[in-house]
Amino acid sequence: MSVSSIHYLSKIFQPVTVISKTASISRKDVTSKSQRLMLELGIIRQSSPGFFHFLPLGIKSLNKLKKIVNQEMNNVGGQNVLCPSLINCNLWKTSGRLENAGPELFQLKDRHRHSYVLSPTHEEAISDLISSVSPLSYKQFPLRLYQISSKYRDEIKPRFGLMRGREFVMKDMYTFDTDIESAKQTYDLLCESYNNIFKKVGVDFIKVLGTTGNIGGSVSHEFHFKAEIGEDKVLFCHNCNYSGNLDLCNNEKCPVCGEEKQIDISNCIEVGHTFLLGDKYSKPLKATFLSKDNKPVALQMGCFGLGLSRILAASVEVLSLEQEIRWPDVLAPYNVVIIPPKMGSKEEQDTKHVAEILYTRLESAIPHLTDNVLVDDRLSLTIGRRHLDARRVGYRYVIVINKKASESVPLFELNDIKTNGQLYLSENELISFIKDNTVL
Template sequence: EGGPGEPSCRSQRLMLQAGLLHPASPGCYYYMPPTVRALEKLVRVVDEEMQAVGGQKLNMPSLSPAELWRASGRWDGMGPELFRLADRHGKGYCLGPTHEEAATALVAAQSNLSYKQLPLRLYQVTRKFRDEPKPRFGLLRSREFYMKDMYSFDASKEAARQTYDLVCDAYRSLFHRLGLPFVRVRAATGNIGGTVSHEFQLPADVGEDRLAVCPGGHFAANVETLDGEQTSCPTCGEKLTQTRGIEVGHTFYLGTKYSSVSNAVFYSPENKPQLAEMGCYGLGITRILAASIEVLSTEDSIRWPSLIAPYQLCFIPPKRGSKEEEEGAALMERVYDDLTDALPHLAGDSVLDDRTQLTIGRRLKDARKLGYPYVVVAGKRVCEDRPVFEVWNQSTGEVLFLTREGVFELLSKAQVP
């Protein structure tokens, strides 16, 4: 853990050293501009996946009335993790850690909702709050964080389970696109409730959850859901291996737990009111940022999923006063300017490190620290008859020597959401 205020895991240490975060108070951080760029890119990818399964984006208030939470039983059930407050009139509220009550109240307020209008799949990406007793590991366990939460309303159990499977597939697609080594595990329903629950976990030593995984991929569960004597896979009989994981997503089939409390009903083909069958689905947006760095990075270099890196590439011109400066600096600026025309998808996604009073080595070290997927260096070979650039691929550690045309061909494969 280290002493008070000291970084306690790789992602926290790297993000603080690179100036991506600045601590404000325990469990709360300033997100610096590059971090916000990564956050916004991640949200764009999440939006694509949620809208591909019929998700409609909305915003719900962070302040949630106490009576909604008392009605569901979670005002007391959440315990001290719930931030509670009262307005000047003494009316109670909480800062929402999740929005099951609010989403259900919204749907309940829609009069004459027809079965023809279902399924409803409503989601938001907003700040959430949890009064963690011991915030730690930077963005992995904080008091204020960004989360994507979706709430689904279906006309039958069968339809609700179809929605559940559909959203789980969207989560799989998301993590595959990010290139993250995830595992979906059976999980407890906890204070949110419901009858079926799965977590999406990134295996990592710093993870707070213990997972039991079949080596053949037939079974995976959070250890807290297992019978104490279960040590082998129920499908193939192989011995389960244990690992630790960081929870980055969670899905719940809720049934009518919340719709029955708020009377969230729709009208059937026979024009009779029926309770909506619900599901809820969370993604820890800021936790995914930190967990990605945790599992992909080296001890001294950030490696982002290339899709959400704050910037795709960094150009490093020669040091001022070096023998390469005269030809190399002008050539590098031309390449940088031509990039927008040749590769418009990278416009605004590249950085020219013009701190030419610093050595190339120092700037290259800073570039590795920030995690640009590609770094293009105007080194000694830029003065050759056919100038050659050094291109560092941060995700593989590979160094390529390429002409201007080769650089453009390589960068044409860079992905930007």
């Protein structure tokens, strides 16, 4: 491995945002811990209210989440597509959604005065795609198409950073089956797949009965992270184990058994939503298959959304300390940071290139650490200062090269910011420890 491929912290574009009363982003605009930390530490940067740049560390984390999601979508036979963001308004008229859409729907006209929506979701677009090749043979099904793309919603009051922005990154899958029974099987399979995704992410989640809202359909579930700032309320009944969005309940009562006392109501952040749609979109938009007796029949659809940028922010919200980001291990931009001694110190003279050698050995011994190790080469700063920065950005393992690394049996200081443990380990012990303790 050549030295040029080493990731050096000084080269990372990570502009911090100072949040004050006078700056372009003031304290009143910063409404959640995750938003503040991600802005302050250069993970994201606001472009205008509700719109954010993902900076290199943010993108690295987002790409890790995309990889997990792509893998799971492939496991359930999903095929990746990418629909345009601008969708002809006529499709939304046909489905009947345009008139009820309200001001949250971005709309614009092209030079020919044709109207488009900047899509918040793609049921119409994907149904129209299938319609354009309909009727398809029943042998083509089940068909499961998904995309990962930016979605748009003109929030009256964007807040909590990536959690309620006006542009956000979603994974949306649309499934097509030939009958209700197989559509239900697809639905259960996808719910199971969502369980797998959230287990991999590693933040505690719950799946509850959901509201169908303006998407519609007959069955719906929501996946939530519990959090104080969550805008959804979820009711749990200890009497019958029912759990559902509070919007489904009357007067804070369990809608199944009527229990009023043995219930908990928690604030939650919705991170995923599944819908069994039936033929709500396939019928008006004519997405059909050819039955065995050669008749075109409307397909049974499901739609499955995951808010990827929201999952990222919500994970940070749930796991972080007040002043220090904590990531799920699988989503951290880097997992290991190596801090060499300060420039001009005796330790620096005695440990030349040790950081680079250790970096190379870590990556070659632990393949999944490739591109996940960082050298903090800001040698004019003290070890203490860089250690503090590493804790704030939330790198799980902080390896400090100090005078013990220049002894006859070199030892490295390994700090685990999750357990607050500190160990002195030989190079081999260090590599085994990290190998055994990281799940990526």
